[in-house]
Amino acid sequence: MADVDEACFTGLSLGLGLESYCPGNTTTTTTTGRKRKAARDSGINRPDEMCMMTLGLSFTPFPEVEEEEDSMTVGVHGPPSGLKSLPETCNSINGITTSNNDGSNLDGSRKKLRxxxxxxxxxxxxxxxxxxxxxxxxxxxxxxxxxxxxxxxxxxxxxxxxxxxxxxxxxxxxxxxxxxxxxxxxxxxxxxxxxxxxxxxxxxxxYASRIPDQDPAASSLCPSCGKITGGSYS
DNA sequence: AGCGGCTCGCAAGTTACTTCA
DNA sequence: GGTGAAGTAACTTGCGAGCCG
Structure with missing residues (x-):
């Protein structure tokens, strides 16, 4: 089951159009439960929204650009550089979904919002x-x-x-x-x-002959006058 | 009351992307 | 234009607390 969970959170599996994943229906470990939470926080809290992601992959956003790799990835063939640098507060550009709901691009690269x-x-x-x-x-x-x-x-x-x-x-x-x-x-x-x-x-x-050698620790500095105190010859 | 499973929130650490000098 | 450093959004992992059956 965990494998299915993993697969459903990668762009590849989504691109292949795996059957829709229903987060609430599976018995999971704590780890996958956390992923479920992350998915929910990202706005994927309904099975139909997972289906929407699959639909989002079914078109060619920039058909004029020839595919350079095997996979159809919006991130690679994404928007013009001018558009890309625009501050994005959502995951769509001109209504075209360019990333997964987990914030990463569909090619697996991480999309970073500024x-x-x-x-x-x-x-x-x-x-x-x-x-x-x-x-x-x-x-x-x-x-x-x-x-x-x-x-x-x-x-x-x-x-x-x-x-x-x-x-x-x-x-x-x-x-x-x-x-x-x-x-x-x-x-x-x-x-x-x-x-x-x-x-x-x-x-x-x-005085060497008269006074025995004193322990230096026995004498101390007077904090007020700075003179040695405690010694017999002060 | 005690236990196990689950969910949730958080800290710590890491990764990857952007910006700037 | 290329590059390294710094900043930071996003992610992963582990842990503890709370709830529920």
């Missing part, structure tokens, strides 16, 4: 309010933006990921600066310690 500034802005605004989506929210946004709910969902997932990445990066920068600062401080203190030890050694030359 969100407009307005779309991005609205999604950003929504993200600022809530980082996660409710079903209703998702549908509302999708309607507003003329996107599929699945696309809104994906955008939020990616946005959360980007947000987390930036947070990690800024945290890394903060810790790096902290580390640099502490390193500098450590170097400064080591220099001071070295100087103080030198001073102690010079002073202790005269």
């Amino acid at each position: 969100l407009s500034k307005d779309q991005s802005a609205l999604l950003e605004d929504s993200f600022k309010i809530h980082r996660t989506l409710t079903q209703a929210n998702k549908q509302t946004l999708a309607d507003k933006l003329n996107l599929k709910p699945r696309q809104v969902e994906v955008w939020f997932q990616n946005r959360r990921a980007r947000s987390k990445l930036k947070q990690i990066e800024s945290e890394f920068e903060r810790l790096k600066k902290n580390c640099e600062s502490l390193t500098q401080r450590n170097q400064r203190l080591e220099r001071e310690l070295y100087e103080l030890r030198s001073m102690r050694d010079q002073r202790s030359v005269g």
Whole structure:
């Protein structure tokens, strides 16, 4: 059964006009259930819509272009480059379906939508309010933006990921600066310690015979005056 | 109450496409 | 025009939670 599911989600099998696939009628594993969900989110939630895809393959979108490969693929012989660069908010150009409902071209290549500034802005605004989506929210946004709910969902997932990445990066920068600062401080203190030890050694030359060697850790710097405290010769 | 199957949402990681220097 | 890097839409996989029989 899983094989059938797989086949139904490839452009090739659709192009061959396999019998229509009814997502709700099959007993599936968790994985295929997920695919079913993805298909539903992409707008394929009715068997008749699967049939529509097959029909969509039955014409030649750009008949003036000779086929270069065995398979009839709209992606390969697709719209003129001028059209292709237009911002597309749906999967059709001049009413001709150019991609599968899963967002990929019929030749199997992935079709990538570029969100407009307005779309991005609205999604950003929504993200600022809530980082996660409710079903209703998702549908509302999708309607507003003329996107599929699945696309809104994906955008939020990616946005959360980007947000987390930036947070990690800024945290890394903060810790790096902290580390640099502490390193500098450590170097400064080591220099001071070295100087103080030198001073102690010079002073202790005269007392060497009278005062036993002190543990450097036993003496410490007075934070207010900077002098050595705790030593017997301060 | 406990169990198994299913669905759903999410995070993490990856792929592939677009844009820009 | 070609190319590599960066950005990002879309995808895959795995996991946990909730629901239901």
